[in-house]
Amino acid sequence: MATPGPARPKESDWTKPAAMAIPKEGYFTLEQGRYGPIFPKTPACHGFSVVAKVKDGREQAVRDYGKSIEEAVKNNPSVLAPLKLHYLRWILFDVGSGLHFMYQGIFDTDFDKYLEDAVALFVKTGITTVFVNLEGWPDDWKTNLSAVIKFFREHQCPSFLEYGEYPYVTADQVKKALKLKAAFANMLDLMQ
C-alpha cells in the first residue's frame, strides 16, 4: 500500500522538483506491510538497492546473466512489464571486502508486490535468477516466497536521500504523456 511520506501531498505536483531525506530505517513511521515494514514512496518512486556478496568464482555467471536479460527483453519487450519498472541498474564492485553485487531498481509497485511478481516471473519463464550466485540466497527460493522476501529485506540498503526532477510520476504516466506528444505531433503534421 502506498505510504505517504511526511512531505507527500495527496495529489502530487510533478512540476515541483522534490527531495526527501529518509531516516536510517528506510521509513518515517513503522507501518507494517504484508511481509514487513513499508518503505515509503519517494519523489523517485518506489525502489530498492539490494547489496549482497557474490559467491566465490561466480563473477562471470553474474555478468552473463546481464546478457540473458538483454536477450529476454529483446525477444519479448514486455517480459518485465509486470514489475512496473522505470529503471534497473546492476553493478558489481569490490572495495576490499570481496566482490559484491548491487541491484538497484526503481519501480511503481510496492516492495512486497515487486518481489512476489518477480519470483512468479522467474518461476514462470523458467529462467533462474542471478541471485543463485549470491551468498545467503535460499536454496528453496522457488517454493519459499517468504524466504526470498526475507533475503531481499535483509540485503536492502535504504536510501537516505532520493530526488525527483518530476517527482512521484509513474512510468505509465510518462508513457501516456509521450504518447500524447507523439499524437499531437502527428496531428500537427496532418494539419500542414
Add this chain to the structure above:
Amino acid sequence: MVILQQSLTGRNEDDALELEDIQHFLMSRPPARAARYEFLTFRSAACGRAWLMGLIDKVGTAKAVGSNLVDSRWVTIGFTWNGLQALGVDEVSLATFPEEFRQGMAARAEILGTTGANHPDHWVGSLARPELHAIAILFARDVTERERCRKEHERYLAQCTGVELLSCLDLEALPPFDYAHEHFGYRDRLSQPVIEGTGVELTPGSGPPIKPGEFFLGYPDEDGPAAGMPQPGILSRNGSYVAYLMMKEHVGAFRDFLREHGETPEQQELIAAKLMGRWRSGAPLVLTLDKDDPSLGADFQRNNAFTYADMDPHGYACPLGAHIRRMNPRDTAVNMNRRKMIRRGGTYGPPLPEGRPEDGIERGIAAFVGCASLVRQFEFAMNVWANDPNFHELGNERDPIFGTQDGTFDMTIPKRPVRKKIRGLPAFTTIRGGAYFFLPSIRALRYLASLSGDHRADLNYED
C-alpha cells in the same frame, strides 16, 4: 472416490481431491436460506476437544454436500491459531503455520487497511480478542431449520462445560429468494473461480480452472507441487484458510448518495452500476454500457463473458476503480491465477424497505474469503486492490463498496469527452469484525479431537 490406504502424511498418487476428507464449505454451496455463525472459546484443551469430538459427524464433507443428499450436514468448523493452541497442538507444530495466520486478522489491520471506523478497536462480538478460538458455521434450508439446529447446539454446549459462546450472528437471505442479492440490491454470486478436478462446468469468462492447491493445502498449486505446508501433514492436508469479515451496509447512506448524484431513477441506477461494475441486475457494464439488461444479468452463459484489457481498457464502461474491477482485474493484472478467492457467506439483518430513511438497524454481509495463502490471496486483495489509493494509478481512490472510506477519497468515472470525478465518497460499509480461521479436514478434526495433554489448560488472557 475412496481414500486410498495411505500414511498419515501421505497423499493419493494422482492428487485427486479427497472429497470425503475436505469440509464442503469452499467446495459447494448448499441451497441454504438461513445461517448462524457461532464464535466460541475453550476454557481448557480437554473440553474443547470433547466438544469437537461430538460434532465431527455433523460436519458436511465436500462429497456429501456436493451430491445434494437431502440429509447432508451443513456444519463447518474452523479454528483460529489461538484455538489450535488452546486445543493442545504443540508449539513446534504451531510454529509451522504462516505468520499472518499466527498473528490473526486484528493484528494485521494496518496491512489490510482496516483503519479508522473499520479498526479492530471498534469490532463487535469479541472477534478481535485472543480468546476467540473457534467458529461453528451452520447453514440451514430455512429459518425454522436454523432455529432447530441452534437449539440443538445450545443443548450440546450446555453439556460441554468450558466451551463458551463469545458471540453469534444469525443470517437470512433477502427476499425475493429467486436470486442471491445483498442489501444495496446488487445481484451477487455471479463470478467465482472454478477448481480443477471438481468437474464443475466452466461458464464463459470464468477463466481457466484453478489448481486445487490454491484453495486446499497439500495439492499442487499454480506454481507447482505443494511446499512448506504446516506440520504434521495430517493437520494441514485438505485444509483451507478463510478470512471472515462482518460488514455493515449503510443502506440509507447508499440510497441518499444515488439520489444526490442521479436526477432520474435511470441515472441513479447508472451510478450504482458504476460503483460496482455491474448493474444491480448483475448485468456487467462492459457488456451493456448505457442500459441495464436484466436478462443478461441472469444468464450465466453470458454474465461473466468479458475482459477489460481489450473490451474496456480505459474504463468507459466499467470504471477502473469499480468493485468488481478491483477484486478481479481479469486480464489487466499479472499472476491472477495466484490471487483467486472463493467467497462464501450471506446477509444479516432485515432489508430496509425502499423509500424508508435509515433506521439504524444492523444489516450487512458476513462473508468468508477462502484461500490457501492469506497473505498472497486475501491480504493482497485488501492491501493492493481495495485500499491502495493508487491502485491503477488512480491516485486517491479506494474500493467504493467496502474500501476504508472517510470522505477524503474520490471515484473517477471515465466518460467522453471529460471524465466525471466524485469527490469525497462516503463510507457505504463499515467492517464490524473479522478473523482468520483454518478449516481443517475431517481427518484433521479427528486428529485434533484426539490430541492428548493439556499443556495450555485454563488459558488466561489479560489485556
